[in-house]
Amino acid sequence: MNNYFKIKETHIYGLIALFGLLLVLVLIPMEIQSGEPRLMPYVYAAGLLIVSMFKFVSLFFNKKTEFFKFNRKVFKYVGLNILIYTAYIFLIQKIGFFVMSILFIIALLRVLGEGWKITLTLSVMLPASIYILFTQILALYFPSGILF
Amino acid sequence: MFTQIAEGFSMMFTPMTILLILAGVLSGTFLGAIPGLTATMGIALILPVTFYLDPIVGISMLIAMYKGGMFGGSISAIMFNAPGTPAAAATALDGYALKQKGYPRKTIRLALVSSTTGDLVGNLVLIFTAGLLASAALRFGPTENASLVIFALVLIIMITGNSIAKNLISVLLGLLIATVGADPVTSIPRFDFGMVELSGSVSIIALVIGLLAVSEVFETMSQHYRDKTKRLKSNISEIETNDKSKNVDKHKDNLTWKEVSEVRRTLGRSSIIGTLIGALPGLGPVTASFVSYAQAKSKSKKGDNFGKGEKEGLVAAETANSAVGSSNLIPLLSLGIPGDATAALIFGALIIHGIIPGPQLIETNGPIVYGIFAGMIMASLFCLVINWYTSNIFRKIAVIRPTVLMPVILVLCIAGTYGYSQASFDIILMFIFGILGFLLKKVEIPLVGVVIGFVLGPKLEESIRQVFVLSGGDISVFFTRPISLAFLVIALLVILSHFRKTKKLKDEKRVA
Structure with a gap:
């Protein structure tokens, strides 16, 4: 059995993008009363989503993704x-x-x-x-x- | 003015005053060195004792404790990557890495020299230009505060770590964590998931200790097992692979005048940054140390070594956070506005002694105020002398095996987190942040951004929302007010200069 497991950098950005999406679509509407209190959380979550999506797409198409290696x-x-x-x-x-x-x-x-x-x-x-x-x-x- | 200064200073030199300032520095350093226990807590505890003392002696003792506590926080940041106070989080970045290279005494002494320099510059500015700076600080409204925070965040994003995307993600995570709890304007709970414990806000101590100290212990565990696995594979003896816990030769672990001279520019710049940020109420030492760190990295020729034990990084963070320790008394003494929790406690102590902080303070109680300033200078010097010699003890602590230190740090993290807030829930939060920090480190997302995003988040949100209320949603105010515009233009220049540098590097690589 291989002693190491690898995680692709694109997967990390993908996960962060999913978290951003979860915030925008589910967590903020569910957990924060509508109106002004939602403003900054939406700004931050959208930022997280945009940055991670951008990196995910650019790494995916450039095929230059890095690997993180971990010893089991x-x-x-x-x-x-x-x-x-x-x-x-x-x-x-x-x-x-x-x-x-x-x-x-x-x-x-x-x-x-x-x-x-x-x-x-x-x-x-x-x-x-x-x-x-x-x-x-x-x-x-x-x-x-x-x-x- | 100079007569009042002389009178104030002469009132300080009594055996009782010297003894109490010494006690304040010692107890503050001890409390600050334990993660989670801050000198603010110590000040709150001894505040009633000062009622029975002369105002100069009592308040100087409180300030001595604060100064000792600020440096104590840096000791545990350097020795264990566990910042004793949130202000020491930036000190841990290079301080811990430099200590890990086998220089614990040199690191502590360099931090000490930086801290004393920042402190003394802050004190002198406080003595001579408090009124002037305070009136300048009054020009800072929500628009300027928001622009300053944006500028600080841009610096952090552009300068820390290797990837801008990862820096941005890290800062955004910090900003998001800062939105947990009561909304700063309406107090409506956000992201509390029905838990009362989350309806306030996330404890900064739980976040800092978890992200920096607990994650570092998990990382050390990882390293320990990696070494062990390698040993088992290649049959190398333990002594050969455990070199990390060894110090360099005692003489090489000494701070030289030449080394101090090499960082003199950073000392000067960071003292000014710390003093200016400290003069603005509410921003505090954490902001000052990170802004100064980012600025030093951008100016340094060894910018790539920041985070890997670079002396300039340590000096920048430590000088700025200590300068704040003095200059945050500027708004308190000149305007009667306490800049942070400690200043608020000192405000209380002054009122109890019948001294009302504000524009008339120096006119009505000149000798007392200058006496307190003299006490502050004395406290800084005591802190330097005491910790200079105790740094020898830290050289001995540094060779203790990591396997022995790990459980000690983990237990102290819990004790400190619980001691700070008396909330069991914060222990769980600290643990969650520990795991998060460990995972983020593994995928090379810098933790600094999370901490600074968290610290600056509430100030940013509050200021932006105030601006929107005052301007009726018109964002052009950010560009029509000169101070705000200046911060935004500098932030833009930082971004442009970064991209220019990156492009130049890429071109050079292509040519090579």
């Missing part, structure tokens, strides 16, 4: 790390910021290949410092969830 394996690993971060962000509300921060630091450092010594030290030191600075000194409170 690297993307898989980065995807896993982003997934851990996503879980951390969404669970902060349920479990609490400090507990989740400790778990997140442990999980990410281990996935990134760090040893237990640095993992445990950081997972305690960082949330503790944040607690002292934010909660004790600046009186800014974090979501506590069902745990601390």
